[in-house]
Amino acid sequence: MPADALAELVERLLVHVRAGTTELAGAEYEEPVGAYADGGRFALERERFFGGDVPLVVGLAGQLPAPHTFVPFDDYGVPLLLRRDGAGRFRAFLNVCRHRGARVVEQAGSARRMTCGYHGWTYDDGGALVGVPGAAGFDGIDRACRGLVEVPAGEAGGLLFVKPRAGAAPFDATGWLGGLAPFLDEREVATRPYLTDRILDRPTNWKSAMDTFAEVYHFASTHRNTLAERTISDTMVTDTFGPHQRFAAPTRTITDYGTDPALAPLDVMSLVHLIYPNATLLVSTRSIQLYTVAPGRAPGESLMRQRFFAPAAPETEAERAALVEMCDFYFQVVRDEDWAKAEAVEAGLRSGANQTVVFGRNELCLHRMHDAWRAGLGLPTLSRRFVRESA
Numbered sequence: 351m352p353a354d355a356l357a358e359l360v361e362r363l364l365v366h367v368r369a370g371t372t373e374l375a376g377a378e379y380e381e382p383v384g385a386y387a388d389g390g391r392f393a394l395e396r397e398r399f400f401g402g403d404v405p406l407v408v409g410l411a412g413q414l415p416a417p418h419t420f421v422p423f424d425d426y427g428v429p430l431l432l433r434r435d436g437a438g439r440f441r442a443f444l445n446v447c448r449h450r451g452a453r454v455v456e457q458a459g460s461a462r463r464m465t466c467g468y469h470g471w472t473y474d475d476g477g478a479l480v481g482v483p484g485a486a487g488f489d490g491i492d493r494a495c496r497g498l499v500e501v502p503a504g505e506a507g508g509l510l511f512v513k514p515r516a517g518a519a520p521f522d523a524t525g526w527l528g529g530l531a532p533f534l535d536e537r538e539v540a541t542r543p544y545l546t547d548r549i550l551d552r553p554t555n556w557k558s559a560m561d562t563f564a565e566v567y568h569f570a571s572t573h574r575n576t577l578a579e580r581t582i583s584d585t586m587v588t589d590t591f592g593p594h595q596r597f598a599a600p601t602r603t604i605t606d607y608g609t610d611p612a613l614a615p616l617d618v619m620s621l622v623h624l625i626y627p628n629a630t631l632l633v634s635t636r637s638i639q640l641y642t643v644a645p646g647r648a649p650g651e652s653l654m655r656q657r658f659f660a661p662a663a664p665e666t667e668a669e670r671a672a673l674v675e676m677c678d679f680y681f682q683v684v685r686d687e688d689w690a691k692a693e694a695v696e697a698g699l700r701s702g703a704n705q706t707v708v709f710g711r712n713e714l715c716l717h718r719m720h721d722a723w724r725a726g727l728g729l730p731t732l733s734r735r736f737v738r739e740s741a
């Protein structure tokens with residue numbers, strides 16, 4: 351079935367590539383500028399999306415490749431400790447020592463026990479407090495009540511999800527990801543070796559950053575000398591999975607698919623998964639890339655983290671060097687092309703020139719993404735209708 355699912359996407363793309371068309375929404379979509387620039391809207395988003403009620407992507411399984419591995423993660427405003435326990439289960443804790451609140455884990459590593467660097471309190475695999483230096487000084491406290499605070503966490507399709515708030519309601523990651531979970535399992539996302547983690551910090555609204563991932567209409571202009579040499583601009587087919595989406599975009603070799611036996615489906619298209627509300631997962635033969643975006647302190651600030659995973663572990667120095675080169679290439683593309691545009695958009699939104707931004711019928715993933723955000727905030731949705739048709 352995995353090959354069939356991909357082959358079907360290729361066939362859907364070929365219809366458009368041969369006709370010079372793309373999937374279209376029934377009408378354009380106009381989003382008021384205030385959705386990006388308004389302080390009240392921004393505060394509501396921080397509370398509703400990033401305050402602990404929505405499961406958020408914090409990484410991929412490859413970052414915690416074995417029992418007892420851990421990694422700190424701070425992007426969502428609370429210090430988190432992501433960890434695989436001795437049984438291999440993914441768990442998350444507030445990365446806050448129960449003595450006086452220092453960070454227990456400062457960097458990624460692997461250990462059965464974790465010791466806070468401030469005074470040396472030690473916690474076990476499950477977060478229980480198991481070591482207190484100078485124990486006589488604390489013989490009046492109940493250690494059983496001083497374990498690390500656990501927060502709801504789950505793993506599905508290779509994606510690691512956390513609700514970043516103590517006391518948040520538990521969730522089912524597989525149910526949350528819906529139909530994308532088996533699809534990403536078939537792509538073996540969970541087994542991809544982790545390569546690098548970088549921050550992209552240009553001043554822009556977090557949704558403007560997400561917008562850069564949701565269409566390929568910009569490829570011919572923004573990526574004229576880079577990605578557009580490989581990928582056809584303004585051609586995509588889309589699918590929805592609850593609030594999440596997936597689209598496929600064709601490479602220029604797609605018309606050789608079927609006649610060139612060397613071409614597998616993933617050689618002739620890229621898959622982009624928009625994971626509500628703030629993550630993007632790119633899957634191609636060359637790499638798996640995860641982008642998570644977090645709001646900053648003001649509407650025009652955000653933090654984007656880019657993570658790379660290899661199709662397979664490099665076996666030679668030459669393979670490793672090629673992967674590093676690829677990571678550098680994509681980092682520069684996103685920073686100097688996509689995010690440079692997002693930064694310019696931020697200034698434009700504040701200029702008063704536009705009352706709304708308009709998403710074309712060919713930018714239909716943007717319609718759905720903005721409607722999903724609106725729905726999540728209890729705001730009226732704006733799309734008039736979704737239909738699949740050719741230009």
Ligand code: FES
Pocket residue numbers: 447448449450451452466467468469470471
């Ligand atoms: S704050 Fe961690 S041991 Fe003191």
Ligand SMILES: [Fe+2]
Pocket residue numbers: 562568572573688
């Ligand atoms: Fe782009």
